[in-house]
């Protein structure tokens with residue numbers, strides 16, 4: 001039977017590219033998204049995939065989805081918790097509703113999908129890859145909800161690694177830097193784009209393929225002794241501090 005992975009938020013962006021890389025590497029992919037039409041379009045004509053519409057923040061829907069995936073595939077080897085929403089705003093103007101909307105998908109969704117997957121991952125010494133963000137590694141303006149949700153995902157990953165290691169289940173995290181997806185472009189102004197270029201040693205945004213490569217590596221048996229880690233796929237953003245833009249302009 002073919003190795004099976006669940007990828008949430010698979011209708012577009014990083015999740016869709018991750019799906020394609022898994023299929024290229026011989027996996028079959030359960031593509032999960034709450035956007036039914038976009039998911040159907042994304043899955044159409046693709047070999048080795050099956051689409052399952054599900055809102056990862058809804059506990060009942062997640063359980064139904066998990067049963068449907070197991071009924072289809074008969075096994076689960078990996079879970080990629082990629083579904084995410086971004087909402088940037090100042091602390092004082094972030095209503096509780098906006099805060100909850102971000103937490104519901106970015107944090108509750110990771111908790112719920114992982115919990116539903118554990119019994120099946122136990123059978124295969126499987127692995128979990130959670131998608132955080134550089135905004136979870138370093139605080140930044142306007143990211144009170146988004147950044148906090150992603151910092152929590154990084155800790156949740158360590159928690160999963162600590163508790164699930166005895167079943168042979170690995171849990172790791174990828175913290176992407178900026179990628180020009182629909183999510184990012186909805187909140188990145190030209191000013192933000194320029195600031196990122198200045199602050200990233202590689203001086204550019206990443207691509208979906210570059211993030212997906214980190215995700216598929218951590219999910220695969222090639223990473224069999226790696227657990228509890230957060231891999232920043234961020235062009236070096238997390239390594240730098242004050243001074244990079246100033247030093248760059250000195251060199252110009």
Ligand SMILES: NC(=O)c1ccc[n+]([C@@H]2O[C@H](COP(=O)([O-])OP(=O)(O)OC[C@H]3O[C@@H](n4cnc5c(N)ncnc54)[C@H](O)[C@@H]3O)[C@@H](O)[C@H]2O)c1
Nearest residue numbers: 009011013014033034055056083084133178179181183184
């Ligand atoms: N693009 C970036 O710059 C960037 C940077 C760091 C981290 N990330 C993270 O990468 C992940 C993927 O982001 P992306 O840029 O590809 O975004 P995207 O908006 O292009 O895709 C996200 C997908 O998730 C789905 N989704 C959202 N909420 C959902 C829910 N509750 N249930 C099911 N599906 C849901 C959306 O319908 C969409 O198809 C997110 O977790 C995001 O926070 C992105």
